[in-house]
Amino acid sequence: xxxxxxxxxxxxxxxxxxxxxxxxxxxxxxxxxxxxxxxxxxxxxxxxxxxxxxxxxxxxxxxxxxxxxxxxxxxxxxxxxxxxxxxxxxxxxxxxxxxxxxxxxxxxxxxxxxxxxxxxxxxxxxxxxxxxxxxxxxxxxxxxxxxxxxxxxxxxxxxxxxxxxxxxxxxxxxxxxxxxxxxxxxxxxxxxxxxxxxxxxxxxxxxxxxxxxxxxxxxxxxxxxxxxxxxxxxxxxxxxxxxxxxxxxxxxxxxxxxxxxxxxxxxxxxxxxxxxxxxxxxxxxxxxxxxxxxxxxxxxxxxxxxxxxxxxxxxxxxx
Amino acid sequence: xxxxxxxxxxxxxxxxxxxxxxxxxxxxxxxxxxxxxxxxxxxxxxxxxxxxxxxxxxxxxxxxxxxxxxxxxxxxxxxxxxxxxxxxxxxxxxxxxxxxxxxxxxxxxxxxxxxxxxxxxxxxxxxxxxxxxxxxxxxxxxxxxxxxxxxxxxxxxxxxxxxxxxxxxxxxxxxxxxxxxxxxxxxxxxxxxxxxxxxxxxxxxxxxxxxxxxxxxxxxxxxxxxxxxxxxxxxxxxxxxxxxxxxxxxxxxxxxxxxxxxxxxxxxxxxxxxxxxxxxxxxxxxxxxxxxxxxxxxxxxxxxxxxxxxxx
Numbered sequence: 051x052x053x054x055x056x057x058x059x060x061x062x063x064x065x066x067x068x069x070x071x072x073x074x075x076x077x078x079x080x081x082x083x084x085x086x087x088x089x090x091x092x093x094x095x096x097x098x099x100x101x102x103x104x105x106x107x108x109x110x111x112x113x114x115x116x117x118x119x120x121x122x123x124x125x126x127x128x129x130x131x132x133x134x135x136x137x138x139x140x141x142x143x144x145x146x147x148x149x150x151x152x153x154x155x156x157x158x159x160x161x162x163x164x165x166x167x168x169x170x171x172x173x174x175x176x177x178x179x180x181x182x183x184x185x186x187x188x189x190x191x192x193x194x195x196x197x198x199x200x201x202x203x204x205x206x207x208x209x210x211x212x213x214x215x216x217x218x219x220x221x222x223x224x225x226x227x228x229x230x231x232x233x234x235x236x237x238x239x240x241x242x243x244x245x246x247x248x249x250x251x252x253x254x255x256x257x258x259x260x261x262x263x264x265x266x267x268x269x270x271x272x273x274x275x276x277x278x279x280x281x282x283x284x285x286x287x288x289x290x291x292x293x294x295x296x297x298x299x300x301x302x303x304x305x306x307x308x309x310x311x312x313x314x315x316x317x318x319x320x321x322x323x324x325x326x327x328x329x330x331x332x333x334x335x336x337x338x339x340x341x342x343x344x345x346x347x348x349x350x351x352x353x354x355x356x357x358x359x360x361x362x363x364x365x366x367x368x369x
Numbered sequence: 370x371x372x373x374x375x376x377x378x379x380x381x382x383x384x385x386x387x388x389x390x391x392x393x394x395x396x397x398x399x400x401x402x403x404x405x406x407x408x409x410x411x412x413x414x415x416x417x418x419x420x421x422x423x424x425x426x427x428x429x430x431x432x433x434x435x436x437x438x439x440x441x442x443x444x445x446x447x448x449x450x451x452x453x454x455x456x457x458x459x460x461x462x463x464x465x466x467x468x469x470x471x472x473x474x475x476x477x478x479x480x481x482x483x484x485x486x487x488x489x490x491x492x493x494x495x496x497x498x499x500x501x502x503x504x505x506x507x508x509x510x511x512x513x514x515x516x517x518x519x520x521x522x523x524x525x526x527x528x529x530x531x532x533x534x535x536x537x538x539x540x541x542x543x544x545x546x547x548x549x550x551x552x553x554x555x556x557x558x559x560x561x562x563x564x565x566x567x568x569x570x571x572x573x574x575x576x577x578x579x580x581x582x583x584x585x586x587x588x589x590x591x592x593x594x595x596x597x598x599x600x601x602x603x604x605x606x607x608x609x610x611x612x613x614x615x616x617x618x619x620x621x622x623x624x625x626x627x628x629x630x631x632x633x634x635x636x637x638x639x640x641x642x643x644x645x646x647x648x649x650x651x652x653x654x655x656x657x658x659x660x661x662x663x664x665x666x667x668x669x670x671x672x673x674x675x676x677x678x679x680x681x
Contacts, residue, residue: 328531
């Protein structure tokens with residue numbers, strides 16, 4: 051077990067270091083640098099000063115060394131775009147993305163898994179309807195769901211069509227602020243959750259119908275257990291294993307999906323920040339966002355493994 | 370279900386191929402009096418009532434006659450005879466959404482198709498080599514593909530695109546995006562490919578082939594690769610919609626094609642202004658087109674349900 055944990059931590063560190071270093075190098079390779087943001091009338095000394103402040107006057111390797119030596123102390127340099135330390139920017143953006151991702155994951159689980167249990171264990175109209183609906187939502191990726199939901203919100207005004215808070219949010223006290231965020235959250239969370247819920251439903255349904263064909267399910271029925279008990283108490287525990295394996299991968303899908311959703315719904319998360327940083331050649335902000343993204347991915351794969359271990363005793367023993 | 374899926378895909382492909390003939394108007398032709406015009410022009414001439422409020426009405430005193438098979442187009446209405454014919458309305462520049470949708474299908478599908486083919490070739494080659502060679506080559510390649518697979522593909526594509534010059538000519542963008550998508554896509558193919566080749570290599574017929582004096586290259590190309598064709602076909606159906614979507618996403622955020630090139634992504638970017646789109650929902654037509662393609666692919670790869678063996 052200790053060995054397993056050590057390996058996971060080593061993998062996480064490697065992932066974060068490689069991803070952030072690579073994106074730092076990539077951002078440095080890009081034509082033009084942050085000094086383009088100074089405008090056409092900047093003097094040579096101003097440009098030189100800015101380049102020195104962001105270590106752009108060093109060689110890429112030298113800059114990487116300086117950045118890395120600061121990064122181990124959790125100092126990630128300054129962002130040119132916001133004229134603030136990268137750390138605070140990335141942490142708050144990552145928090146926003148995490149809120150969105152967790153809300154979407156919970157919604158997808160709560161909707162997808164029970165529907166999958168139903169459609170995987172029954173025949174008839176209801177199962178067919180669930181299957182059809184999830185097939186449709188499987189074909190609407192987050193880009194389209196978010197566009198459509200924002201369109202719907204703009205027409206019906208049921209939900210705020212974008213952003214995380216209202217314009218006057220800074221003047222609200224915290225319960226009102228929380229309520230404000232809560233009214234802005236459903237739209238992007240739903241946009242992100244629908245395709246994932248459909249994926250969960252399909253997987254759970256397939257897994258459930260395969261499990262019910264195993265001899266132990268037949269034996270349970272033969273011993274006189276009600277279908278309800280067979281499905282909920284015995285078959286579901288077995289059939290949920292492949293879904294637990296998917297959770298680790300779902301984090302990647304959530305991160306990918308949250309990029310477009312954040313963009314379409316103006317949610318101030320990590321994806322938007324990364325995009326702005328990339329366009330402005332804000333090297334340290336790019337690297338900071340990438341490091342945080344890597345951390346998310348590593349955390350996702352660890353959570354996926356833990357879930358798998360919780361659901362499957364064989365994995366627990368092997369680890 | 371499978372048939373419906375194939376039908377959808379064939380329908381979209383035909384629409385893309387026949388774009389110059391099916392489109393009533395040139396895709397880049399701007400009609401100054403039709404900014405955000407609703408679908409119309411097929412029965413009566415549309416008339417601009419109020420430019421500021423984007424109000425249009427049908428001029429019932431001016432019925433238009435559709436002109437079939439003229440000018441090398443299926444159906445069109447010249448401006449002199451009460452045109453243009455706007456089947457799906459017009460965009461912010463008064464350009465015909467329907468015609469742009471057809472031409473956009475060409476760019477979006479062609480890009481996705483070329484990128485898919487390159488990604489499959491690269492993945493099959495590298496994965497096949499790793500599975501066949503084994504040893505250190507296999508170890509290095511497998512670790513590398515595992516690592517790439519963890520990364521969210523859209524961020525990799527975004528980062529690679531964003532570090533290139535932001536404004537490029539359309540042909541360069543096409544080549545660049547193809548390359549980026551192929552680079553992001555091949556590890557997915559390579560991993561499964563490696564597994565298939567590595568297990569096929571242990572089979573008796575390979576030993577028999579070697580005993581008969583077949584070269585390694587002949588074994589790989591004539592005997593092992595055919596074993597993986599089914600797998601490659603499935604991968605193609607996964608990559609194609611992903612690439613269509615990736616183009617749409619990149620163009621939507623302004624890192625894909627320039628606005629002058631109609632693709633589904635650039636058209637969606639035009640629809641990004643939601644307060645306007647609420648009044649001009651036809652601007653979301655490319656979203657519907659993307660949905661149809663992805664649905665078609667999903668229907669094709671869908672496993673048919675085997676509920677008849679279910680207990681309850």
